[in-house]
Amino acid sequence: MLMRTDPFRELDRLTQQVFGTTARPATMPMDAWQEDGEFVVALDLPGVNVDSVDLDIERNVLTVKAERRDPTQPNVELLASERPRGVFSRQLILGDSLDLDHVKANYADGVLTLRIPVAEKAKPRKIEITHTQDKLQEIGK
Secondary structure: OOOOOOHHHHHHHHHHHHHEOOOOEOOOOEEEEEEOOEEEEEEEOOOOOHHHOEEEEEOOEEEEEEEEOOOOOOOOOOOOOOOOOEEEEEEEEOOOOEOHHHOEEEEEOOEEEEEEEEOHHHOOOOOOOOOOOOOOOOOOO
């Protein structure tokens, strides 16, 4: 019996598109670290035009949206299509210890880097201890 379509191949293709693979992720890969009083997040967005990147902060949720458009043009035959296209989004829940009013964003070489300063109230500080030279007094006699 000759099968024109393989339902398992189609299911595998659909699963890879939704969940991604190591070679073709469905989300934006990221690294995060703390450096010099800032929380730094680097998101890989190769081939994305900076004009299609959108950053929103609502309460403590940072949302990053980006779109990689289809590069095909009229009279061009696409021979291979392995790079994911479309709209990508990622949400990060940020702690109260960050200063969300002073977030800086930079996009260079396909990497979106966000720098979020740690709030002054969350930075470690030294508390001065005072003492008095008064003598202890006995109570109740």
